Amino acid sequence: MKRFLVTSAVVMGLAVGSAAVAFAGALPAGVSSITGEIVNQPGTPSVPSLTTGFTVDGISLLNFGTATAPGLQSGPGTGASASYPMGINIENGGSASPPSGFYAGSTTDVATTPFATGSMQEYLAAQADGSITLTFNTPQTSFNLLWGTVDAYNGVELSFNGLNDPTVTGTDILNSIPDLSAGENSALVSIGLDQSFNTVTLTSSQPAFEFDPGVSVPEPGSLALLGAGLLGLGFAMIRRRKSLTGDTR
Numbered sequence: 001m002k003r004f005l006v007t008s009a010v011v012m013g014l015a016v017g018s019a020a021v022a023f024a025g026a027l028p029a030g031v032s033s034i035t036g037e038i039v040n041q042p043g044t045p046s047v048p049s050l051t052t053g054f055t056v057d058g059i060s061l062l063n064f065g066t067a068t069a070p071g072l073q074s075g076p077g078t079g080a081s082a083s084y085p086m087g088i089n090i091e092n093g094g095s096a097s098p099p100s101g102f103y104a105g106s107t108t109d110v111a112t113t114p115f116a117t118g119s120m121q122e123y124l125a126a127q128a129d130g131s132i133t134l135t136f137n138t139p140q141t142s143f144n145l146l147w148g149t150v151d152a153y154n155g156v157e158l159s160f161n162g163l164n165d166p167t168v169t170g171t172d173i174l175n176s177i178p179d180l181s182a183g184e185n186s187a188l189v190s191i192g193l194d195q196s197f198n199t200v201t202l203t204s205s206q207p208a209f210e211f212d213p214g215v216s217v218p219e220p221g222s223l224a225l226l227g228a229g230l231l232g233l234g235f236a237m238i239r240r241r242k243s244l245t246g247d248t249r
Contacts, residue, residue, distance in 0.1 A: 028168055030195070031168060036188060066120045073104055085136060100130035104120050143191045146189075
């Protein structure tokens, strides 16, 4: 598995997978980093094959459930659930056909699953003349997603209350991840911003921008380190209290 990181400042190496690689490159204005790795590449055992909602490399993809038949599962509208850290609004222009919405499986010239071949896991797809907007419950500094068959005409706009709207395109992702082929490979992507955002709008000028959003989760090592730190802080507070009271026990 290879994971790549592009930053606007110092090049940073990530000890992830079997062969972590890092390199520097130009980033869109307002974007501090782009990390990514290719997934679901047939015939490459070292590449993760995602068949359902997964947690991989600190990103937990949202599980929208599975379907029994491929194609559009539900179309335009507004949806929100306590299970998700954001509201989801699906819109289409007057000529949007096929419509943006929740899809499953792959349909020729309509949508290709970002998950492994044959998976019926549901995902979101922004179609031509449509958009999908995610409104997070709390401000974010990074946006994570499984980006299906990355295409140059896919776009991600991030904003805070309608202001400051850095845009990342499929071209930016293709330029950031070596060996990523347009329209062929999916990628697990994390986009970092210089400042907070609470809204993400995903668009595509052609069919389609298939994706599954994700949220960051602490790595096991990070949790252990946090636990050790809190334990040490607790001992330090106890020792300080004893020294102030003269308690020698």
